[in-house]
Amino acid sequence: MAKVIEYIKESYEELTEKVTWPTWTELQNSAILVLVAAVIIALVILLMDQSFGNLLKYFYKSLA
Numbered sequence: 001m002a003k004v005i006e007y008i009k010e011s012y013e014e015l016t017e018k019v020t021w022p023t024w025t026e027l028q029n030s031a032i033l034v035l036v037a038a039v040i041i042a043l044v045i046l047l048m049d050q051s052f053g054n055l056l057k058y059f060y061k062s063l064a
Contacts, residue, residue: 022030
């Protein structure tokens with residue numbers, strides 16, 4: 001039990017004294033960057049899905 005308590009104390013100390021937390025501006029900039037990247041990736045996946053869907057539609061249409 002003493003090891004668990006020591007672990008919690010050391011974890012708390014590390015989080016409060018040794019970790020460098022981002023400023024509010026850095027956090028906002030990072031969030032915007034992640035949002036833009038997620039939208040771009042989603043659009044790429046949408047375009048790929050639509051392209052393959054149309055390709056398969058024409059392929060199956062030509063077989064009929």
